[in-house]
Amino acid sequence: MAEFFVPKLAVVGVGLIGGSFALALKEAGLVGEIVGIGRGRANLETAREKGIIDAFTHSLSEGVAGADVVFLSTPVQTLSKVASEVLPHMKPGAILTDGGSVKAEVIAAIEPMLPADVHFVPGHPVAGTEQSGAAAAFATLYRGRRCILTPTSRTSPDALEKIKYLWQAAGSDVVVMTPEKHDRILAAISHLPHMVAYALVDAVDNCSDENENILNYSAGGFRDFTRIASSDPTMWRDIALSNRAALLEVIEKFEKSLTEVKQDIAAGNSEGLFEFFLRSKQRRDAII
């Protein structure tokens, strides 16, 4: 498409995700003014000092007034509430988009609230680090990373193209798919591993007795494997509950796979175990 310039961008939640999006668009020369909206004054001041935003406000209605694009990058559980407060104040023709890591539930909550003249393009940049906050934001976070956009039958093709253009300008590899497919894929490659990591740390800790903490014996492998169990419990509770159906489905698939391993071990099925491990190794090696 032709170049899409955003005279005014509003970012709600100027953390790693929102802040990096703002920085990337600024670097690409595709935005005029950027307004940051959030609750924490210190974080917003950091964002302004870092040049992520030009101005900030704690007021959603003031912040989004006159904005051409509004990017919601607050925790997934808050998106529909934030949208409900933002939408009545958006200007005709403006585009609302988000970065939530669960899509179907968020869309189901937001679409019914959409005014006829405001567009909504649901999205999810699959990127992130262990850090958070504006201080952690950087312009190249999205370079070479996937950004999944999940339009519905109500999404304006023109608005979709514009948001796609912005993410591509930020360096992302943009993929368009249905919200349901997005949620199934993310349940498998991201949400399930987090559930497994939390459960693993719990199980190993349950092997400890009053005399000794078994976790003290863990070597590098265990520490690496369970790093994601150090993720934010609030965020993961929210994601798990927002993507409940898809997540339960993959947990059950995983339980089946583990049962196969368990039964092979119990039966001493040497050949079966070897084939199972080899198959997994080959699949794992193929994605390096």
Place this chain on the structure above:
Amino acid sequence: MAEFFVPKLAVVGVGLIGGSFALALKEAGLVGEIVGIGRGRANLETAREKGIIDAFTHSLSEGVAGADVVFLSTPVQTLSKVASEVLPHMKPGAILTDGGSVKAEVIAAIEPMLPADVHFVPGHPVAGTEQSGAAAAFATLYRGRRCILTPTSRTSPDALEKIKYLWQAAGSDVVVMTPEKHDRILAAISHLPHMVAYALVDAVDNCSDENENILNYSAGGFRDFTRIASSDPTMWRDIALSNRAALLEVIEKFEKSLTEVKQDIAAGNSEGLFEFFLRSKQRRDAII
């Protein structure tokens, strides 16, 4: 104890584990001659070129003749067979020790074969990298890492002290415990995570359909989390089968933990999930 010097050390299986042990003892000035025993000529030549060993042979009986200490560092499933061929040729008073990652089964196989005048000190240096072979060996592999020695009622206290001394000289933090306790701990912190990683890759791959390989969407987090699923299938089949009882027990503990998560998700138990994730995060953070 007083310094323990080893006039002749025989290392059976000169890979990462055996080769690094030899290098560390050489650097500590605690060995005279080191003989490497193995099947692959190229690997043994590499070991000699790197100064890990002074000489090599493909013959177990020749290699261990006259050795004061014989270190078995071949795959865990081969240890009892190798021991059966080595023991008749060891000199009176010599010490056999090993680096197998499962202890009870190995000990049960080896102890009945022990001649009255040969000592056996079962051990397991909890260290390693993704590499293998003599080319990967280095003198500081064991520095600051745990080495678990698992004596039985038949183990000579003097031989135990000597092997402990050598591992400490190699830089290890030596811990002495029963074979059963070792196997329970390793099942939890090492063997279980590997089973989980193999099962996870399998489950996610099972979410793919004929149109699309879902693993192609995996980002850095998934790749890090499943790195151990790239481990050697033969080695992990052998470990799983050698530590069957302890491993099945922790797999069941893990299944219980995962079931708790699953039920909380299904029931929308927000508080329960948050507490579960927070508890795991705190335990995980505590071991960093």
